[in-house]
Amino acid sequence: MKSRVLLLIVVALTVMIAAPGFAADKLRIGVTLHPYYSWVGNIVGDTAEVVPVVPPEADPHSYQPRPQDLARFAKLDAVVVNGLGHDEFIRSMLKAADDKNIKQINPNQGLPLIPVFRKVYAFENNGNAGTKVSYNSHTYIAITGAIQQINTLARELGKLRPEHAELYRKNARKYAKKLRLMLGDALDKINELDSGKLKIATVHDGYAYLLQELGVEASAVIQPRHGIEPSAKQLQDTINQIKEAGVTALFTEMDFQKKYVKIIYEETGCRVYQFTHVSGGPYNLNKFEADMQKNLDAIVQAMRDAQ
């Protein structure tokens, strides 16, 4: 009799654990970039586990996955990928983990993209003939673009867990409203100022989406891609172009080498500000908002200084 009861308990437990929707069966969603961690975390709340695919300080352009990354990756149900070239390491991870079992979610689907014209600066006005065109992968450094991507993520995650779809949609909308207020606040401040007095150069083209939604155009891009240092000739060309275009504000990144900033500042006299790439540091739910607020503040400050 005892053995029968024991057998019954074992069978019941096995069925419970194996059944879909069991309490312990939380969705495990991998993310490749810091902003995706914030976005997904704000959408799913505590109904799912958000798992960074790579360590916080990893450079997504050159990261080589380690065995422990692959082991963690293989346990995911879905992974949010940039798909525009910003997280190429994910291809090998998907391959290694048999990508048929892990759903890829691309928040960039249907998003308006900005082409990258390599070695072409906005004020050269020499057309696009003969240049290679690819799309700027930094769609996550923007507010309106982020809102559109957050909506896409909520929809796609809702398909994976229909019982939470409504909650995801509501959370996404609430989060989007919060982000929109940040943008509105920055635009309010910018609108009081004469934007015509500010001419911007950036150290790479990752901020094109943010500048576009603020109605600000970058006149030059010094470092077209991460990790590629400008040569002496490129630097001299840039200095000449900054002078020619009358650039008044140079936006660098936190990790951009100060020696180049110093040279440019000494040669051109334009003020130097910093943008954050919304990368590096610990993964947390507020990182996207906090970093984007810094970027918005930097632009407002540059515009005020230019008056």
Add this chain to the structure above:
Amino acid sequence: MAAATAPSADLKVKIVEPLASRRETFFVLAAICVIVLLMALRFAAVGGDDKTQYIRPYQRLDSILSGKQRTLYQSMLASTEDVIELREREGQWPEAALLEIETVPPFDEKFLPPSLRGLTWTEHDGNSWVDYIGQDPNQDDQENITYILRVIDLHAEYHPHPHPGLDYDPNQKVAVQVWVFPQPARPYPGERLPEAGWWWVVGPNDPSLSPDAVQTTPGPSPNGGT
């Protein structure tokens, strides 16, 4: 030299004739071709997805828009969830004025850069779909275009086509499109936008650019009708 002309009895001399060298060259070239072929096959096998895009005659890539116009286009797409939410709350498609009150851009202009302000938004409620037309009263500005944000209830018996997604898709209740006409203050054309010469704007990675992603004719209803 002497060994070549007068070999000893133990030494075997083999003269390589021209025909043999040609054969060797042929085999080397053949081996190279095989290697190149194998490499090409390997690249083809791991080369990724088919990137072919199927753009319809009435579709245009968003590259036709200027930078600021693209911001407005994106703002329209990002407003969709608010439109859906308000429809559920109010029981009907929200008016443009309500969207402005609810601080939804582009209807509420304070979330747009100054260069994008000045459009007048009006809604056209088709019951199962809604069109929001954004017209620029400043008709002298040749840069400006007229926009329509179209939101379609895919689960309604009748709704306009073409649209992205499939009728009665259990995973997708609503389809969203942005249409443009390259003139400011163009009058509202009614339901049939392609026939009226309007363009459906899509991003370069828009799912509607895949072969089966656009439904151009009504699909079967879940009740068996059409």
